[in-house]
Amino acid sequence: MDTWTLERDQAVGLSGFLEKWLWYCALPAELRSLVLESALERTAAPGEYIARAGEPCTHWYGLMHGFLQMYVVGADGAETTLHCMREGxxxxxxxxxxxxxxxxxxxxxxxxxxxxxxxxxxxxxRQSSIEFNHFLCNNMNERMGVFVGMLAASRLLRPGMRVARALLMLASNRGNTRMS
Incomplete structure (x- = not known):
């Protein structure tokens, strides 16, 4: 990401990012205020950890810009990517x-x-908003579809086709449940 892009993203800030989401816009004013007041912004350099396996889960993550990798490490030290999160x-x-x-x-x-x-x-x-729960269900359903597709691809496709499929997933708009 170039410096201009990062500065532009930071200028939009949390409120601009959150206002892109139907679940946020549907919240009553007091819940929108709670989200805005309690949310944090973080920038991360390539290779920097956002969360580690075995640690308590303390946050829900919305990617404003960039790519994040969800992965696991086997007992032999081999890594496998579970999912790549992209902007939005x-x-x-x-x-x-x-x-x-x-x-x-x-x-x-x-x-x-x-x-x-x-x-x-x-x-x-989660306890207060039907729209938020609908968003969570849609988000998890989309991700489950990606995982099922990855499992099928790992068993049925040759390596070159698996790589091509993974690149298409990163470029597609599937899983982007913004205001649509």
């Missing part, structure tokens, strides 16, 4: 909903700008 994607809700330690590492692949919603705010939204 939210993640981390599964671990928050299950109230478990994080099962994967999350690191930045590019310079990234991230919105972090604390677990307490996430829970308040």
């Amino acid at each position: 994607v939210w993640g981390g809700e599964g671990s928050l909903l299950k109230k478990e330690l994080r099962q994967y590492d999350l690191r930045s692949l590019t310079p990234s700008h991230i919105c972090l919603i604390p677990v307490s705010t996430f829970e308040t939204l």
Whole structure:
């Protein structure tokens, strides 16, 4: 990401990013204020960890700009990517909903700008907003479709086709449940 892009993203800030989402716009004023007051912004350099496997889950992540990698490391040290989050994607809700330690590492692949919603705010939204819950269901359903597709591809496609499929997933608008 060039300096101008990062500065532009930071100028838009949390309120500009959040206002792009139907679930946020549908919240009553007091809940919008809670989200805006409790949310944090973070920038991360390539390779920087956002969350680590085995740690408590403390935030829900909205990627304002960049790419994040969700991955696990095997006992032999081999890594496997579970999912790559791209700009305009939210993640981390599964671990928050299950109230478990994080099962994967999350690191930045590019310079990234991230919105972090604390677990307490996430829970308040989940308990208070039908629109927020619809968004979570749609988000998890889209991600489940990606995982099923990855599983099928790993068993049925040759390596070159798996790489091509992964690149198409990064470029597609699937999983981007903004104001559409």
